[in-house]
Amino acid sequence: GAVVSQHPSRVICKSGTSVKIECRSLDFQATTMFWYRQFPKKSLMLMATSNEGSKATYEQGVEKDKFLINHASLTLSTLTVTSAHPEDSSFYICSARDGTSGGDEQFFGPGTRLTVL
Amino acid sequence: QKEVEQDPGPLSVPEGAIVSLNCTYSNSAFQYFMWYRQYSRKGPELLMYTYSSGNKEDGRFTAQVDKSSKYISLFIRDSQPSDSATYLCAMSPTNDYKLSFGAGTTVTVRA
Numbered sequence: 001g002a003v004v005s006q007h008p009s010r011v012i013c014k015s016g017t018s019v020k021i022e023c024r025s026l027d028f029q030a031t032t033m034f035w036y037r038q039f040p041k042k043s044l045m046l047m048a049t050s051n052e053g054s055k056a057t058y059e060q061g062v063e064k065d066k067f068l069i070n071h072a073s074l075t076l077s078t079l080t081v082t083s084a085h086p087e088d089s090s091f092y093i094c095s096a097r098d099g100t101s102g103g104d105e106q107f108f109g110p111g112t113r114l115t116v117l
Numbered sequence: 118q119k120e121v122e123q124d125p126g127p128l129s130v131p132e133g134a135i136v137s138l139n140c141t142y143s144n145s146a147f148q149y150f151m152w153y154r155q156y157s158r159k160g161p162e163l164l165m166y167t168y169s170s171g172n173k174e175d176g177r178f179t180a181q182v183d184k185s186s187k188y189i190s191l192f193i194r195d196s197q198p199s200d201s202a203t204y205l206c207a208m209s210p211t212n213d214y215k216l217s218f219g220a221g222t223t224v225t226v227r228a
Contacts, residue, residue: 006160032214041125043205043218044161093160097214106216108153108160 002028004096006109013084014117021079021112023094029074030096034106035067038091050077084116120144123206123219131227136193140206140219143187147208147217150182152191155203155221164204165191196226 003026013019023033032051036044048064050056050071058064066088068080077096081088091113095106123140130136138152149168153161165180167173167189173180181190189208193200206219 004160034215041221041223043123043220044216045218046215049215091158095160095216105151105163105166106214107163110160111158113158 002026002096002098002105002107004030004094004107004109006094006112008112009110010113010115012115012117015085016083018080018082019084019114021081021092021094021114023077023079023096023109025075025096025098025107028096028098030077030098031074032097033071033077034095034097035069035077035079036093036095038093038111040091044093047079081114084114086116089114089116119220120217121206121208121219124222125220127223127225129225129227130196132196132198134196134226136191136196136200136224136226138191138193138204138206138222138224140189140208141187142189142208142217144208144210144217145184145187146210149209150180150189151207151216152178152180153205153207155205157203161205193224198226198228201225 005024007022035047047062048056048058056069071077093111095108121142152165155161170182170184177194179192203221203223205221207216
């Protein structure tokens, strides 16, 4: 099956710093990537949708200036949490859709746990 | 009212039992239905993917979709301790790949 990786798997940072999370599709071209946030024992909440070469579409209530998304290639999307604060601590998960297969399945990465001190 | 409702459990069953999970939804535009399994601190893993109403079977897993009742189910036969995880239902409308997730049901299969 399709493989999606995320890096780093875990990051701890000080309040006020910026953190970049990478999401890569390893064996397919991802025309669309999605970024989710998950709180403990809660479901995934979609933050934004990104298409290669265009600006991301953010869900209502998600600050686009705080969560910068770049989808520079068909295999890489990045999420940068700018000026992180403790309330940004969460599990961030990306998913990717294999645009070449014509299917609608999304494949998820293993997630990145962000802790802001 | 949430768009997708799923009982968070927890659900505890003995090994070998049938696990029954379900979700209801309110958006009649949903056409694609998925079940994901998520182990602790890991990303979701796709288990079942269905488009139409009816049953779909894959090994020990059976997914059911009843669009008229806006109700989907996942059954796990001969459950194993390795099936202990959180199961998430997800769905999306045709031509829109944004998924709406249920809250997830935590399942524990006791050896």
